[in-house]
Amino acid sequence: PPYINLAPADPVTKQCSANRGVICKIPPKKTSDMGSTNASAFPTTMCCSGFCIDLLEKFASDLGFSYELMRVEDGKWGTLEQDHRWNGLIGELLKREGEGAEMALTSLKINKERESVVDFTVPFLESGIAIVVAKRTGIISPTAFLEPFDTASWMLVAFVAIQVAALTIFLFEWLSPGGYNMRMAPPRDHKFSLFRTYWLVWAVLFQ
DSSP: OOSOEEEEOOTTTOOOOTTSOEEEEEOOOOEEETTEEEOOSSOEEEEEESHHHHHHHHHHHHHTOOOOEEOOSSOOOOOBOTTSOBOHHHHHHHSOTTTSOSOOOSOOOOOHHHHTTSOOOOOOOOOOOOOOOOOOOSOOOTTGGGTTSOHHHHHHHHHHHHHHHHHHHHHHHHHOTTTTTTOSSOOTTOOOOHHHHHHHHHHHHHO
């Protein structure tokens, strides 16, 4: 995979220690010389480690299969080129049997184009992309929660909220059989009025 931790293997045994991961093959780099392409005959042996490697080892242990890990030759994730051929990981998966990879394990982004040619498992990684800002120094103002709007906006919001709340309460009182009962004047022993509705809302707001 193109996203992986690499470390050199033991120069004598060509093996990896327990804390260095598993053996993986790195394809030789191609160099252009006088118009011809030359490459070393053997890939480089390295030690690959990381979360995906741990997951691969767990799969191999539970499902009972063996694997040979190799990095893709071009080191790319997989994009569709102008000649309608895929490169990178996707291209390796689309090669004929025996020539390419059978499985790719990495933090590969799922998109519509890739889903049309390969099958993805259920995602097991979430993106760690985040927005970072400078840390504030000093004490945060008690009125910091009011900063998103200016004074006029907050006054308008408060005015509308109080009006709507008061009118809604009075509407329920007007419809109540024990209140106004949809009459213009309240019963003699009833003390609730539109003025008292506003008084109630202000009392609840500033208590």
